[in-house]
Each structure stands twice: as structure tokens, then as C-alpha cells.
Amino acid sequence: MLASFIIVFREVLEAGLIVGIVLAATVGISRRAPYLWGGVFAGVAGACLVAACIGALSSAFAGNGQDLFDAAILCFAVVMLGWHSVWMARHGREMARQMQDMGASVTSGETTLLAMAAVIAVAILREGSEVVLFLYGIATAAHLTAFAILAGSALGVAAGAAVSWGLYRGLLAIPLRRLFGVTGWLIALLAAGMAGQAAALLANDDIIPAFGYQLWDTSWLLSTGSLLGRALQALVGYSDRPMGIQLAAYAATLATLVCLSKWAGRPKILSKQES
């Protein structure tokens, strides 16, 4: 029961941390619940679909199918996060002001909600397919301890969800005028970490050059095999032994998102002339 709890908790936590940040970053956008729940359901459905096709996916592209698929959806999520950064740079300040005045969700942002729903779906799909396969294995083996393992898994889902809810509520404790600044950085780091992971996946299969397989080794300090290491990997792209290409993709994505936000958030030339 403990083993299954740990496996499921770890996967749910990794996805849940991303969901927690997305929840905090979309506070104040009206009618967000159906979009974000849609992302959750799409992610769960996608996880089941991927789990069902994993054999075919694995053997596709000369055995690199799993990695190519993972890298592709990670890149998609990075683009969606970039989209949100630009939208937020344009609307964040005005949103925070309106929320302080009225204390309610006032700004509509259907396009960015779609982008963020997609990010939730990708996060859940990636980690969820591993949980689905794990549970499928138990269901087909059907031995005596199946009940204990399922109970452990259910607890794992609940605990993982609780931590991500805690992260969301914790972020909401940040004063409104600062909240979107903090979530902006979290989103940028999240995107950078995802881009780095995608690059590492492709370089590991020798599809792109690695430019150094191990720039440094901090596994003695914090291993990506540990729970904290994994959580930091999901949140900010921590890697104990990064590849050159991974660091390059990380830095390039972070710089791009920061510059995009600055560019999109600059005062309009027209309004400058008017004032």
C-alpha cells in the first residue's frame, strides 16, 4: 500500500504543482472554472488514451516514439505558457486594480483560458498515463493485495491534489498587486523547465546534439530521484546533471518569456503621445 501510495502521489504531485500555478495565474479571469475543469478532464482522457496506445507509441519513430511525443507536448505547453505571459502583461495590471476595487472576477480572457486549460491537460496527460498503466497492471494481475494497492493509490491522488491546492491557496496569500508578478515568474520558470526537459529528451535519443551530457553534478546535494528533486524539476526545471542543450533551451525560453512580457506590457506609443 505504501509503495503504491508513493508512486501515485509522486506523479499526481508533479502534475498538481503545475495545476496549482495555473490556478493562481488565472485568478480574476471570469468563467475560468469550465475551462480549467475541461483541461483536467481532457488530461485524464488523454492519459487513458496514451496508456492504451503506449505499445504502438513506443515502437513508433524507431523506438523514440515516447520521447518524441513527450517532447512535442512539452513544446506545445511552452508555447501556451508564452501566450499566457503576453496576455498577462497586457491585462494583469488592470485586472489586479479591478479586483481590488470590486473583489470579483471581472476580466474575460477566453483565449488565455484555453491556453491554460491546454497546459493543465498536458501536465495531467504526461504524469497520468504512468498512473493509468500502473493501475492497469494491478487490475490485470488481480492478486490478493490489489485492494490495499488501490487504497494506497486513492490516498496518493488525494494527497497530491491536497498539496497542489495548498500551493494555490498559498499563492493567493500574496497581495493582489504582487500576485501576478510572482505568477509571471513562476510561469516563465515552468516554461523554461519544460523546454529544458524536451531538449534533454531529444538529445538523450541523439536526435539533437547534447553539447555536453553533464555540465555539472549536484546529485550529492539534491538528486532528481528524490521527492523534493522531482518536485523542483516539475516546478522550475531543476536537473542534478543538466546537458548543455538543456541549459541552453532553459535559458533561451526564460529570456524569451521575460522579454515577451516586457515588450507586451510596455505602454502603448499612442497613449504616450496623448498624455
Next chain:
Amino acid sequence: MAHDLRRKMIAAAAFACLAGPAGAAPPSVQLTLQDHKFTPDHVQVPVGGRFKILVTNLDSTPDEFESPALRVEKIVVPEQTITVFAGPLTPGMYAFYDDYHPETAHGVAEAK
């Protein structure tokens, strides 16, 4: 096989376009999972170069071949063989396991 050909073409393209790390075929080791145990559970792998690990799952349920130390993580469905790349390594012991059955399915790769 078509898969092999495609892999070689990708490798050749990567080498030609990007002067990447693809070169001579890297050495490989074979692991088999049966009754949720690795055979062999102690393998010798090269130091300082890239190598392949082939993992075959002979059980009736899916496994996830995983090793943070080797930086690999891949699902292996029943009756399937997957390939992962690892290295270059410094001399030492590198643990690997099946994430779905970590109590029984674990082993070490010894780089020397």
C-alpha cells in the same frame, strides 16, 4: 528492418547537419524483466562513452524502466523491448529499477 534504417537515417542526418554525437554504433547491454525481476541484475557498462540499454518485458503487465542515476525513464509494455541511451559515465555503481515493482525489480549497472 525499417526501424533500424530509420534510426540510422536520423543518426546520419543529425551527424551531417549538426555535427552531433552520432557516430559508430554505441555498445549495448540487454536486460530482461520476468516475474518482476531483472536478468541480469548486475551489468557492466562502459566508462566515458554513450551506450544502449535494451529492456525486454516478459511479464503480462506494463513496467517502467527507470534510473535517475542513468537519467532514463521509459515504459515497457508486455512482450516489448525498448532501447534507452545513457552515458558517458564516470566509474561507479548506477542503480536502476522498475518503477511499478521497485521491491523486486531492481539492479545495478557497474561502470568500469
